[in-house]
Amino acid sequence: MNRIKEVLNEKGIKQTWLSSKLGKSYNMVNGYVQNRQQPRLEVLMDIAIILDIDVRELIVSNKAIKRG
Template sequence: MNRIKEVLEQKGIKQIWLAEQLGKSYNMVHSYAQNKRQPSLEDLYKIAEILNVEVKELLIERTKLNK
C-alpha cells in the first residue's frame, strides 16, 4: 500500500502533473493513488525524486496495515 495520494495532497500537486513528469498516463497514476495498482520499485523511486521526498514517505508501514 502507498501514500502517493496523501503526499500529493499535502504538497498541493495534481495527479495529472505527476503523470506528465513520470511519463505515465493519468489513469496509471490515478491507479497508484487509489491503491488499485502499485508502482514498480523503479517508478516508486522516480515518484519520490519528483516529489522531493524519501521513498519511505510514500509507503504505509506494515504494522499500520494490520490495525
C-alpha cells in the same frame, strides 16, 4: 499500500502534473493514487525524486496495518 494520494494532497500537486513528470498516463497514475495497483519499486523511486521526498514517505508500513 502506498501514500501517494496523501503526499500529493500535502504538497498541493495534481495527478496530471505527476503523470506528466513521470511520463505515465493519467490512468496509470490514478491507479497508483487510488491503490488499485502498486507501482514497481523503480517507479516509486522516480515518484519520490520528482516529489523531492524520501521514498519511505510513499509507503504504508506493514507494521501500521492491523491484521484481523
